[in-house]
Amino acid sequence: MIGSGSSLQMSAQDFLALRDFVYNRSGIYFRETKKYFLETRMGRRIGELSLNSYSDYLKLLQGPGGSEELKFLFNEVTTNETSFWRNPPQIEAFQNIILPEVADIARKRGGNRFRIWSAACSSGEEPYTLAMVCVEAKDTVLRGFNVEIIATDISERVMKLAALGQYGSYTLRNLTPTRLRMHFDQKGDDDFEVKPELKRLVTYKNFNLVDYQNYRTLGMFDVIFCRNVLIYFDDAVKTKTIHGFLEQLYPLTYLMVGHSESIHAYATGFELIHFSMATGYRKKA
Numbered sequence: 622m623i624g625s626g627s628s629l630q631m632s633a634q635d636f637l638a639l640r641d642f643v644y645n646r647s648g649i650y651f652r653e654t655k656k657y658f659l660e661t662r663m664g665r666r667i668g669e670l671s672l673n674s675y676s677d678y679l680k681l682l683q684g685p686g687g688s689e690e691l692k693f694l695f696n697e698v699t700t701n702e703t704s705f706w707r708n709p710p711q712i713e714a715f716q717n718i719i720l721p722e723v724a725d726i727a728r729k730r731g732g733n734r735f736r737i738w739s740a741a742c743s744s745g746e747e748p749y750t751l752a753m754v755c756v757e758a759k760d761t762v763l764r765g766f767n768v769e770i771i772a773t774d775i776s777e778r779v780m781k782l783a784a785l786g787q788y789g790s791y792t793l794r795n796l797t798p799t800r801l802r803m804h805f806d807q808k809g810d811d812d813f814e815v816k817p818e819l820k821r822l823v824t825y826k827n828f829n830l831v832d833y834q835n836y837r838t839l840g841m842f843d844v845i846f847c848r849n850v851l852i853y854f855d856d857a858v859k860t861k862t863i864h865g866f867l868e869q870l871y872p873l874t875y876l877m878v879g880h881s882e883s884i885h886a887y888a889t890g891f892e893l894i895h896f897s898m899a900t901g902y903r904k905k906a
């Protein structure tokens with residue numbers, strides 16, 4: 622059906638051209654087995670735009686209006702699954718071991734800034750989880766620090782949700798009732814809003830991890846979380862991304878990646894540190 626997108630067929634040639642376009646702009650690499658995913662997500666957008674084919678969509682992306690359309694493309698091709706307190710052993714290692722260690726380093730460095738980057742923050746669950754940990758430590762290990770959590774993502778759609786800070790119970794399932802009461806205002810049966818104290822700690826910025834030359838504009842960090850996004854990248858993009866993180870971390874501070882993401886092969890500037898049921902990468906001195 623012309624203009625609907627839903628029944629359009631993506632040819633093998635369209636797939637390769639669009640796959641390469643997405644890869645060049647975002648680092649996200651779709652194997653042949655993911656053709657259906659791209660076909661469905663882009664088909665949806667083609668329908669909204671009343672275009673007639675995938676090749677017309679590629680022309681639009683490559684044409685003068687392309688940079689505006691890129692925002693929609695990124696919303697469509699990203700997978701944004703996340704939740705609060707995701708991978709509890711890792712969050713607990715951050716809370717109990719990493720935070721005291723890096724706060725000590727920050728204190729010795731002088732100044733009162735303590736900065737965390739949630740790179741690929743999706744709808745905000747990760748940065749707000751880190752904000753909870755920081756709020757809970759404000760009178761102890763983080764006493765005297767001005768905490769800043771920079772949360773970035775390529776998808777503007779999820780970042781808008783993140784800034785709103787409103788969540789249902791499913792994504793909150795890992796939080797204890799005490800933490801839920803402490804950090805959220807309940808607005809309805811299944812409607813919770815992050816308290817202003819947490820929101821104030823988090824600054825959202827649209828940031829594409831393949832814009833390697835822009836990493837330094839974000840400044841230096843005491844901890845970087847980049848979880849469950851490197852799996853979408855190929856080796857070349859992983860290597861450059863991890864190098865970018867390395868440059869933005871102070872010596873002996875940490876990069877935390879997802880549970881299933883080993884960056885060993887790409888991360889010569891880091892040392893793998895084992896915690897109880899979790900790992901982290903510490904920048905070498």
Ligand SMILES: C[S@@+](CC[C@H](N)C(=O)[O-])C[C@H]1O[C@@H](n2cnc3c(N)ncnc32)[C@H](O)[C@@H]1O
Pocket residue numbers: 647648649699700701702703704707740741742743744747773774775776779828829830831847848849850853879
């Ligand atoms: C599965 S979510 C992970 C969210 C969170 N870090 C967590 O572990 O729960 C992956 C996120 O990576 C983002 N992403 C993908 N490619 C990106 C890129 N090139 N730059 C920035 N963010 C990207 C997606 O938009 C998505 O929100």
